[in-house]
Amino acid sequence: MAVSTLTRNLRDGELVIRDGSNPPQSLTVVLDEGDLTWTERQRTIEVKDRGSIAAGHTRKGDDESVALSFSAKWTQLLGKAADPADPLQLYEMLMFVSGCDVVSTSSPGEQETLTLEFTIVDPAGVAGERVVFEKVYRESLTMSEGDEANQIAFTGRAFQTAPSISRI
Amino acid sequence: MLTAEQITIAIQSFWQEQYPFAEATVWPGTVASTATAARWVELWIDAWTGSARRRTAVDRFEIALVAHCFSRDRSNPLAAHELASAARATLEHRTIAIGQPDDPDAPSIGHVMFREAELHDVGRRQLLGHREPLQQVIVALSAVVEAAAAAGM
Numbered sequence: 001m002a003v004s005t006l007t008r009n010l011r012d013g014e015l016v017i018r019d020g021s022n023p024p025q026s027l028t029v030v031l032d033e034g035d036l037t038w039t040e041r042q043r044t045i046e047v048k049d050r051g052s053i054a055a056g057h058t059r060k061g062d063d064e065s066v067a068l069s070f071s072a073k074w075t076q077l078l079g080k081a082a083d084p085a086d087p088l089q090l091y092e093m094l095m096f097v098s099g100c101d102v103v104s105t106s107s108p109g110e111q112e113t114l115t116l117e118f119t120i121v122d123p124a125g126v127a128g129e130r131v132v133f134e135k136v137y138r139e140s141l142t143m144s145e146g147d148e149a150n151q152i153a154f155t156g157r158a159f160q161t162a163p164s165i166s167r168i
Numbered sequence: 169m170l171t172a173e174q175i176t177i178a179i180q181s182f183w184q185e186q187y188p189f190a191e192a193t194v195w196p197g198t199v200a201s202t203a204t205a206a207r208w209v210e211l212w213i214d215a216w217t218g219s220a221r222r223r224t225a226v227d228r229f230e231i232a233l234v235a236h237c238f239s240r241d242r243s244n245p246l247a248a249h250e251l252a253s254a255a256r257a258t259l260e261h262r263t264i265a266i267g268q269p270d271d272p273d274a275p276s277i278g279h280v281m282f283r284e285a286e287l288h289d290v291g292r293r294q295l296l297g298h299r300e301p302l303q304q305v306i307v308a309l310s311a312v313v314e315a316a317a318a319a320g321m
Contacts, residue, residue, distance in 0.1 A: 014224045030226050030317050075317065121223070148312070 002167070004126040010034025012123060015070065017093055018115040020105035027088050031073035033151075036118055038068035038133070040162045066158040068116070068133060074143065074150035094141055094154055106159075111137045113159065119168065128168045135159035170227050170266060170278050170315050176213060178266040179233070179280060183211060187258045189251055207239040209251050227278070227315035233259070235307040248291060248303035255307045256285040266313075278315040285309045 015032050018024040043061030046053070072090055079089035081099035092100045096112050104112040116133040135158060142153040184190050192208045194200045202208055215232040235255040239247035261283070265276035291303040 010220060011223050013222055028224070030224070031228075032222070032225075034220065034222055 002127050004122045004124040006123045008120050008123070012121045014119045014121070016117045016119070017090075018105075018117060019093070020103040020114075021101070024115070025088060025093075025102060027090060027093050029070070029072050029090060031075060031149075033071045033073070036068070036070040038066055038158075038163065040064075040066055063161050066133065066160060066163060067155075068136065068158060069153070069155040071151050071153040074152050091141075091143075091152060094138060094152075106135055113137045116158070118163075129165060130168050131163045131165050133158035133160070133163045170313060172216070174266050174269065174277065175231070175280060175313055177269055178264050179213065180211070182262075182264045183258065188254050192251070202238070205238075206241050207237075207247055207251060209238070209255065210236040212236070226317045227313075229313055231280070231311050231313055233282075233309045233311060235259075237303075237305045237307065239303040240301060241303075242301060245303065248305045249289070252287050252305035252307045256287065256309075259307075259309055260285045276316060278313060280311050280313050282309050282311040 011034070013034060013036065015029040015036060016026055017029065018026045041064040043064050045059040045061045047056050047059060049055035074091075076089050077091040078097065079086040079092065080101070081092045081097045084099075088100055088102070091097070093102050093114070096102050096104070102114075104110070105115050106113040113135040116136050118131040118133070120129050120131070122128045136156050137159065138154065138156045140153075140155045142151075142155075144151050144153070180195065183193065187193065187209075189207070189209065192205075194202070194208050194210050196210075196212055200208070212234045213231055214234050216229060217231075218229040221228060235252070237248045237251035237255060239251065241247040244250075259282045263282070264280040266278040266280065267276055268274045286308045288306040288308070289304075290306055
């Protein structure tokens with residue numbers, strides 16, 4: 001059986017961000033908080049018959065993009081943008097900071113997007129899974145100070161109705 | 169993964185170089201007679217606490233360090249406080265690089281980042297008239313230990 005019934009938790013995940021370069025630049029978020037959240041919404045049009053649900057019906061509504069968010073401990077804000085010899089940093093990748101050569105995964109003229117790849121390792125080593133969010137654009141990036149660690153919090157959307165999930 | 173040995177060596181080496189009363193330090197695991205000592209400091213790393221993190225994340229945890237400062241100096245009833253204040257000044261808000269003991273010239277493999285200190289006077293002043301009064305001040309600090317992150321690319 002290639003299915004494991006063991007519960008997964010934040011220890012089992014890994015978040016990697018890729019851009020549209022060929023080959024893509026990728027960054028493993030090594031200090032994320034393990035709080036990746038995404039929501040797949042379904043829109044429905046309720047057509048009621050003179051206010052009655054019993055006599056009414058539903059229709060499919062517009063597609064809804066996937067809302068997602070995650071946060072990470074803040075280390076260096078600028079790396080490659082400040083010195084090409086330095087490694088790419090989370091902030092500059094998410095912000096497409098000039099000088100770090102981060103390329104959008106969408107066509108020129110469209111909003112700048114990235115690919116987020118979330119891998120969940122099966123603790124039993126049986127059936128790991130990979131969740132890929134395509135065309136992820138930023139809605140907000142919030143930087144905040146904290147006692148234990150400063151934080152970068154990302155919220156955005158993947159321009160697809162659901163991420164693609166595959167077994168690895 | 170950082171080892172207890174690497175972290176302990178880094179902290180003790182820093183203490184040895186920076187603490188103004190380093191010669192009064194009684195190191196864990198050593199046998200010392202304090203019966204006739206005028207003052208001494210015992211330096212302990214009491215607790216190692218990991219927090220929830222990804223398996224693939226860099227090694228990161230908290231340690232609790234306690235310096236027990238003792239004095240029998242009857243001429244100076246604040247001698248233990250002097251030891252404690254110096255301990256606080258030595259460690260509070262300090263960042264100590266963790267080196268590789270077998271290769272001192274190699275890049276550091278992590279850091280110990282000390283937070284604010286907390287001092288507790290657990291001496292008993294009324295005992296100062298006693299034949300062998302003992303002052304004791306405890307300096308407690310917590311620190312975050314973080315392994316050096318590999319390049320994100």
